[in-house]
Amino acid sequence: MTITEKEQGLIDSFSIYDDWMDKYEYIIELGKDLPLISEDQKTDENIIKGCQSTVWLAAEKREDKIIFTADADAIIAKGIIAILIEVMSNESPDTIINAKLDFLKEIGLQEHLSPTRSNGLVAMVKQMKMYALALKMK
Amino acid sequence: MTLDISAIRKEFPILKTSIGKYPLIYFDNGATAQKPQAVIDCINQYYQAENANIHRGVHHLSQLATEKYEAARGVIKSYINAAHDYEVIFTKGTTDGINLVAQSFGKLLQPGDEILISQMEHHSNIVPWQMIAEERGLQLRYIPINERGELDLTTIDELINNNTKIVAITHISNALGTINPIEEIIEKSHKVGAKVLIDAAQSLQHTTVDVQKIDCDFLVFSGHKIFGPTGVGILYGKEDVLNQMPPYQGGGDMIKTVTLEKTTYNNLPHKFEAGTPNIVGGIGLGKAIEWLSQFDLEAIAQYEQELLDYATEKLLKIEGLKIFGTSAKKCATISFLIDNTHPYDVGTLLNQQGIAVRTGHHCTQPIMDFYKIPGTIRASFSFYNTKEEIDLFIGALNKAVMMLK
Known part of the structure; x- marks a missing residue:
């Protein structure tokens, strides 16, 4: 699946819900499928700065693709990072670096997008792109 | 002198705001107060x-x-x-x-x-x-x-x-x-x-x-x-x-x-x-x-105490809720946590229901260190707030807890 197809898949899944409660219940549900970071990687260096909750993110390169794992102590944050990982993981560094992630607006997470928001979605995206950039050089 | 709260509320244009389909309930007065039309x-x-x-x-x-x-x-x-x-x-x-x-x-x-x-x-x-x-x-x-x-x-x-x-x-x-x-x-x-x-x-x-x-x-x-x-x-x-x-x-x-x-x-x-x-x-x-x-400050203090007592009583009925700051002498600010929920999650779900509270360490990390907690949810009232708003807040909080547990 291309990144666009994955984004479209999420847009389709979210389009079923028009009530905020159902939408957030779905976000919480997605958090349960998050590819978990290993316990020994839950270090201070892997904590994403700029989130009110603690979110750990790790990345590794497998055959030119970046694989992300994460965890969070807040379950909505966990759902949001799970959504990002579903789209961004298993992609090439360049695809990740250039990802526009327009689908976030369509699934109604635009309120989390403003850089001044303290919930950290922007920080999460930035950290994923940083990893991609760093691993591209390796 | 008694306070006419509904008349006072009318002086604050922002209190008519809706957040989605919910009326704004502004309980973040400790961060900043809203402005009356006169100002x-x-x-x-x-x-x-x-x-x-x-x-x-x-x-x-x-x-x-x-x-x-x-x-x-x-x-x-x-x-x-x-x-x-x-x-x-x-x-x-x-x-x-x-x-x-x-x-x-x-x-x-x-x-x-x-x-x-x-x-x-x-x-x-x-x-x-x-x-x-x-x-x-x-x-x-x-x-x-x-x-x-x-x-x-x-x-x-x-x-x-x-x-x-x-x-x-x-x-x-x-x-x-x-x-x-x-x-x-x-x-x-x-x-x-x-x-x-x-x-x-x-x-x-x-x-x-x-x-x-x-x-x-x-x-x-x-x-x-x-x-x-x-x-x-x-x-x-x-x-x-x-x-x-x-x-x-x-x-x-x-x-x-x-x-x-x-x-x-x-x-x-x-x-x-x-x-x-x-x-x-x-x-x-x-x-x-x-x-x-122009208002009687004593009456304001008394009304805010009523709001504090009312909200405290209602909050303590929520299972697993703990209030931080239980001095006998308090202003109308309540910091709390609910077992097995993160303040960020609760704050996010309250926001979805039009309720503005503060979550986090409130720029007082030494207090959070003392209680060994990462932060709290803080509801802080002003005298334009009402018991009806507190009821809606409690309802919204119960809904959030239900979703998070």
């Missing part, structure tokens, strides 16, 4: 008809703006009962006022002198003191807190000693709501000759403070938390103390004469007001205090 009109009026720079021009508008700005100073002087207008110094806010005192009064201190703060201070009443302490080799000490979130005064007679030169204490804790026994601390401090700064950022919107009666040396607060504009605040200081202190910033308005070799400084309050100030901010703050003064 909004005053700001508009200033820019539409009165704008000019102050203290300089001979022209009509400049004189008008100067008169209004100085009249605002007079309103504030009366509200806190300062002895003189010139003891009221306009600042950018509470943080700015504390930095001014720390940097200026701090220059009078010698290595080994002690500064006393408390474990419940806002970061803005910690960091400026750490900075000057490091710069000048001063000792920074603090009054600990107890489980109820009150100052633990058992060691106070050792903490306030002959080396203590300044005690900087919050009147009301922004994170816990605790009202501190400032008069007792001021009295003890004065016995050893220490000066006292009171951080009144969370208090003047809930209660009156008479600076001459409590006899504090400094008092700082912010305009925006007391229904005025952002970017303006007040430092009250006793005349003799302010006169001993060197200027904080240099620039226009704070000078008497300037030659390229030597400057002589202006008198109070201008000595501490370098540069063109936030003129509309000062005038707007004067208007906010005038507006607030």
Whole structure:
């Protein structure tokens, strides 16, 4: 699946819900499928700065693709990072670096997008792109 | 005098806002208060008809703006009962006022002198003191807190000693709501000759403070938390103390004469007001205090106590909910956590239901360290809030908890 197809898949899944409660219940549900970071990687260096909750993110390169794992102590944050990982993981560094992630607006997470928001979605995206950039050089 | 809350609410245009399909319920008054129409009109009026720079021009508008700005100073002087207008110094806010005192009064201190703060201070009443302490080799000490979130005064007679030169204490804790026994601390401090700064950022919107009666040396607060504009605040200081202190910033308005070799400084309050100030901010703050003064402050305090008691009782019925800050003397602020939920999650789901609360450490990390928690959810009320809003808040909170468990 291309990144666009994955984004479209999420847009389709979210389009079923028009009530905020159902939408957030779905976000919480997605958090349960998050590819978990290993316990020994839950270090201070892997904590994403700029989130009110603690979110750990790790990345590794497998055959030119970046694989992300994460965890969070807040379950909505966990759902949001799970959504990002579903789209961004298993992609090439360049695809990740250039990802526009327009689908976030369509699934109604635009309120989390403003850089001044303290919930950290922007920080999460930035950290994923940083990893991609760093691993591209390796 | 009883308060007509529904009439008071109508004076705040923002309270008519909807967040999605939910009416706004604004319980983040500890962060900033909303503005009544009178203050909004005053700001508009200033820019539409009165704008000019102050203290300089001979022209009509400049004189008008100067008169209004100085009249605002007079309103504030009366509200806190300062002895003189010139003891009221306009600042950018509470943080700015504390930095001014720390940097200026701090220059009078010698290595080994002690500064006393408390474990419940806002970061803005910690960091400026750490900075000057490091710069000048001063000792920074603090009054600990107890489980109820009150100052633990058992060691106070050792903490306030002959080396203590300044005690900087919050009147009301922004994170816990605790009202501190400032008069007792001021009295003890004065016995050893220490000066006292009171951080009144969370208090003047809930209660009156008479600076001459409590006899504090400094008092700082912010305009925006007391229904005025952002970017303006007040430092009250006793005349003799302010006169001993060197200027904080240099620039226009704070000078008497300037030659390229030597400057002589202006008198109070201008000595501490370098540069063109936030003129509309000062005038707007004067208007906010005038507006607030029309009400019976006792009645406000009583009504807010009712809101606090009502919300506390309802909240404690939620399973696994714990309140941080359980002093018998509290303002209408409640910090809490619910077992097995993260404050960020709860805050996000309350926001979805139109409810504005604060989540996080509230710029008081030492308090969070004391309780060994990452942060809390804080609901802070003002007298335009109602029991009906608290009911809706409790309903929304139950819904959020249901989703998160």
